[in-house]
């Protein structure tokens with residue numbers, strides 16, 4: 512899932528995302544909550560209509576971003592008080608508030624409000640944090656079940672029917688179609704705590720489960736170990752979502768291990784810094800060695816950038832700080848990530864894993 516933090520994948524318009532074959536993208540509740548505000552998006556009919564995007568959208572709960580505001584937040588049983596990174600204004604997010612916000616934004620998949628345990632954390636702290644996440648998962652689900660029909664597309668449909676001259680009585684005020692709320696497994700870097708978190712989250716009951724609290728500064732090998740051990744405890748017939756991962760190599764490996772969904776800012780953020788993923792490895796397009804390189808960025812890539820432009824031109828755009836550099840770099844990196852996942856899906860469909868070392872990075 513490409514990341515479109517503020518209802519926009521930075522630098523790439525929705526028609527290009529469609530051409531690239533993006534089927535689902537992620538938006539961040541924390542950022543939209545602050546700007547333009549949930550109420551604005553809700554009145555516009557939800558994220559889909561607001562950003563003109565017919566494919567799927569997933570929103571996170573805001574928890575991860577709020578916990579990243581280390582000096583600006585205070586956690587209690589009730590929720591998290593925090594100050595906006597934009598203007599210092601005070602806000603509060605709780606499981607109920609996070610559900611209200613995500614229902615208002617109207618994504619297809621929304622996430623339970625969890626506490627992302629910091630790394631490193633001692634055993635007592637990791638347990639207390641995991642327990643808090645379980646209690647918050649229960650509160651998230653309770654609120655969701657009571658309010659799940661308040662999705663904004665029902666409101667918009669009603670308004671359209673009214674403007675089309677239909678009587679008020681005929682206007683639906685509740686939508687039959689609801690969102691899918693996923694639970695999140697925490698438990699720090701302790702496989703046993705992870706197992707307990709998975710069991711207790713499954714007991715609450717969700718249509719999909721995420722593995723959270725990873726890629727928070729731990730060694731990559733440890734991430735892998737925790738992911739693999741946690742996957743064993745999650746139902747294989749429901750979506751399993753690994754949050755905030757990873758490099759092209761990693762996403763291929765995790766998908767083969769049973770992960771169904773991943774999101775990462777890496778392809779888009781790296782692109783804006785001139786770091787490009789190719790079949791021949793990483794290319795830092797700012798380097799002078801590409802100044803007169805007439806070759807395509809990636810000789811076997813069939814994206815619109817590689818089909819049309821040379822490394823020399825891309826290097827020139829980047830060195831000149833042209834806006835187009837960010838656009839083209841992002842388009843290529845997104846294509847590379849999506850192509851990686853298409854390859855993995857083909858492997859899975861064919862019923863066999865690729866030979867070791869066949870990954871693209």
Ligand SMILES: [Zn+2]
Pocket residue numbers: 808809812813814815816817818843846
């Ligand atoms: Zn390309």
